[in-house]
Amino acid sequence: MSYGIKLYSSTGETKILTPDDGTVIAAGSLTMPNSLNADNTYGVDVSLGGTYNEDEISVLVVPRRPNFAVNQSRWTSGGTLYYNTFYLESTKTYYTRNDSTGVMSTYSAGNKTSNQKDTWNPVLSVFPVAFWDKMGNTTFSSVRLFAATAYLIRDTHNDTNFSLSGTASGSGGVGGGNGNTVNNIKDGNANTWYGQGCGVSLGNSCSWSYSAQVSFSPRTITKAELYHRPYSILNGGNYANGHYAVSLYYGGAWHEIFSGDWSGNYDPCPTDEGITTYKCGHWRGVTGIKVAAGGSAQARWNYNTYSEHVTRELRAWGPASSNDEENKIVYSIGNQGIETVDYMICRKKFA
């Protein structure tokens, strides 16, 4: 090297000092604010005393004093096993962040309301972050130091009943309430139905069966649900009974999800409406849901007997959004996130 100042140590080590040697412009600790800036970005600006291109400076930021805000629910299974899920805390303030501009937007955590899935925001992990937030700029007279507690969360959406947009088919049954059509099981109208039954007298017997299904494009199903009316009248007859089963189609076959039997004088919904029977789970690649029911009755002497089953709605619930649509990163700031940071801002060359 033909330029520079050559420095020696007492042991003979040498160093050629050139304009390419850097300097520390600023360093220290600072307290992070508890609120956003006026432009909805976040962080503290450290003045550089000059204007520099992006490639002329480098910044090191280390978060200190991290805080976090989550809550936890404990679930029991069988009364003896306990497991936990961690959720965002609805009373705390979180933000999402636009990676390109640095603009933060308030994210409202759900308050874990019963039967409202989109109010439950589970947390996968929590960790502190800190970095130079360039906010899309390439020249700088100050450096924006960003720090926050980050949360990888699920922005959970409510499940969708995919039966409503599916195609219904059936056999052996008759429709009621809105024409003789199997579409009644997926029209969103609980007053319409598709089903079958039989009644006899004078010692005669009868039997009946029907099935109905709804087909749709492959979906993940989290709850199979039947809104139906099983019904039988024994009176003084010999027997009156019935059976129903709900199945999902995946992996090239039907798989029974839940079923039920009844007999005798049975009317769980005397107001002539229906009851809801369901099972929760997680079934992938489902393309159909089916109900199959059958029953029989036999009278004795002049005691009439009767058996029937109608399906008012056959519902297949599942998420309509993808993982990428529901996975989110949110942040808490200041005294709910990172209270202080240590930092160093270097200029790569002497001024």
Next chain:
Amino acid sequence: MGYGLKVYDSSGKYSTITVKIGKILSSGSLTMPDSLNADNTYGEDISLGATYNEDEIGVIVYPTKFVFKASIVTVGDVDGSDDVYPFSWYADDNATYYTKNPTTGVMTPWSAGSLTVGSSDTWDGIASAFPVASWDYPDTQTTFSEVRIWAAMAYIVYDASDNALKTVYTIGSSGVKEVQYMIFLRGT
């Protein structure tokens, strides 16, 4: 100190510059690639312009833009009720994950289970996820003319089919999209 260069300011304060002064060789932001290199390692190489021993340079890398890939399952029907939502996190079988050999840096695709009912081997739970970034080099390497910047989203998973806890990674636009880094030369 009997050697060095004293530099004064107008108020009389001074610094003594000696051979121990360091130097920033390279720094800036880096967009991380979406695929592995030809040798199945991962990351971006930053040229140093000369060759240095391992103990002559220092590297600091930290992630600034990142996303994560995960599936979730709500168990439902807890203690006879379906109106609450306990969740469990699982690896997403639509995402591409890798394991990493810590000695060589070679990354190997790892397939997440498909969450199939009745098949316990297909349920790969996630304990935690977080972004990581570092200087990456094989254990056998001791001199460097370039520095490999490595970054990914890390997941602590239970590989059910292998009955083992593992760390797996997603990269680039599926993991850590951007890092900031600083490579500095220590004073001699």
